[in-house]
Amino acid sequence: MTNTIAARIADFLSDYPPFSLLEKKQLYSIAAEVRVNYYEQGKAIFLKGEKVHEYFYIVHKGAVDLQKVNEKEEPETIDKCDEGDVFGLRPLFAKENYQINAITDEESIIYAIPLKEFKPLAISNSQVGNFLMESFASNTRNPYSTEHRGKLFTEDEEISFKQEALFDLQPIPMVKKMVTVSPETSIQEAATLMSEKRVGSVIVVEDDKPVGILTDLDFREFIGTGKLSIDCAVNKIMNSPVICYSKGITIAQAQLTMMKHDINHICITKDGTPNTKVKGIVSEHDLMVSQGNNPSVLMKAIKRARSTKKLKKIRSKILFLLQGYLKNNIPLTHISKIMFELNDATIKRTIKRCVDKMEGPPPVNFAWMSLGSQGRKEQLLHTDQDNALVFADVPEEKLEETRAYYLKLATKVTKRLNIIGYEFCPAEMMARNPKYCLSLSEWKDQFSRWVTTSGSEEILLCQIFFDFDISYGDVKLTNSISDHVFEILKGNRHFLNSLAAQALRNPSPLGFFRQFLVEQDGEKKDLFDIKKRGIMPLTDAGRLLILEYRVKNISNTAERFEKLAQLEPKNKELYLACAYSSKALIKFRTKQGLKNKDSGRFINLEDLGKEDKVKLKRCFKTIKEIQELIKLRFEVTYYI
Known part of the structure; x- marks a missing residue:
């Protein structure tokens, strides 16, 4: 005779990870052993210091506050669990007592999952185990802790997961x-x-x-x-x-x-x-x-390409390679480096061909600067062009003539990049715009004005141009700009405070009771903007904090936070969390873009599964923490 209660429990669990990763027979065997607990509002499921239970938990109905207890024994809510969220995972990973409180925020029904029956399944199924490890790390406010990563505790020994070797x-x-x-x-x-x-x-x-x-x-x-x-x-x-x-x-x-x-x-x-x-x-x-589909083969093809049409075809193969990397779960650090090199080679080849097609050679040395995500080595999908050009100083009487040459060159380059798949920047932040095709002295004067004026528009421009990377030309010119920027930033606390206020203009994107903040009106109404509400807050924070230390030649957001972890050991855990979250959000956006054949920026949350939402939630908790650090350090409040 069928156990209808167990069947209903199994049906509920099947919608949520890690249970959705189990076979039907395994799921039903677990459901038959589940305890169904009812709690009134404000009741403790477990408290800090309490001996670990023989169960971990999933919310069936209601909500649970996970609370950290500070030095004054005052509870602070660090997470909220609602329907489908798992918590209380410490017994799976560590033998010590609970380190946080779990208190019901409202009347709740909680399923207690027996460890004795579930642990063997988690050990034998790496996907299940990995999900639980990430959830445990998230609940302990450390999504990249290595203390328990890869390990499930049995009574006598540790059992490590076998990770499948990634082909690359x-x-x-x-x-x-x-x-x-x-x-x-x-x-x-x-x-x-x-x-x-x-x-x-x-x-x-x-x-x-x-x-x-x-x-x-x-x-x-x-x-x-x-x-x-x-x-x-x-x-x-x-x-x-x-x-x-x-x-x-x-x-x-x-x-x-x-x-x-x-x-x-x-x-x-x-x-x-x-x-x-x-x-x-x-x-x-x-x-x-x-490896048949080899990046070095694509690199050679780019360098040999003799037409924009050919480069466009190669670009489609690059996206195919990107899909393969993501499908095989290649680490984003590796993906980003490969994609950057291929994108950079495409830009170089395009510029080189355009220089060759000009009526005469360049009048003086110049450098093409890639801005935005390409400048940060984070561009995986086709996004808007953001670029600028600097040329060596010339006598005043030669300035406009020289600029005219480079504006013509930039027009050719941006047109061909557009054909390849890099859309024109809607704000015309491109080298073909006279505002962003300047001599070295003009660029230095421009940065000096931006830094000393410190209005919202100037701050925005500084943020964009602080992330440049040379794609073609004379590196001495871009190095000279960098040296000038760091010189004028020395001791300029007012500018850093203004930059801090701007970095807080997009607060953590989780609203009341963990509801995602979505666009309220316009064409993208009810869609979630992962760039504005997820990637940009981390990008802005990393840029601000690395500028405070005046560290040069690191423009990638994750690498900036990894460097900060070295510079500030006391905040190492948080900075590594930011590095992890930056890569996770970029990877998530890329997957969405490939799936929907767009930039991946705007996401319909209804299309996401519980596991994706859980992963996003972990990243947004990190955003909240880094923004709190910025508020305290720079004595600013959220940007209004």
């Missing part, structure tokens, strides 16, 4: 039977060896230590062109120093290294440096064999 993080096989020669070996001898062994490279060694590498490309460059004789020694044409890694380099590391250094081979040594014995070699061909 797997070691790439190295070739052990490489060909080596001495620096004095003639080019002809080396070429003969390569031909006999049917290899595309030889490693030049001294005392078995790599001092150079020679490839087919070098033969074409120096011998095929007649620059050198085949009787010359290989040390005349070898590439040196050699980029080395130790055994076990991952596909991801190899991809990034080859793209960064524009090389096709990596040498494997005992300790990963050129100072120890050579063990093998990894080539670009090995990468292509290991």
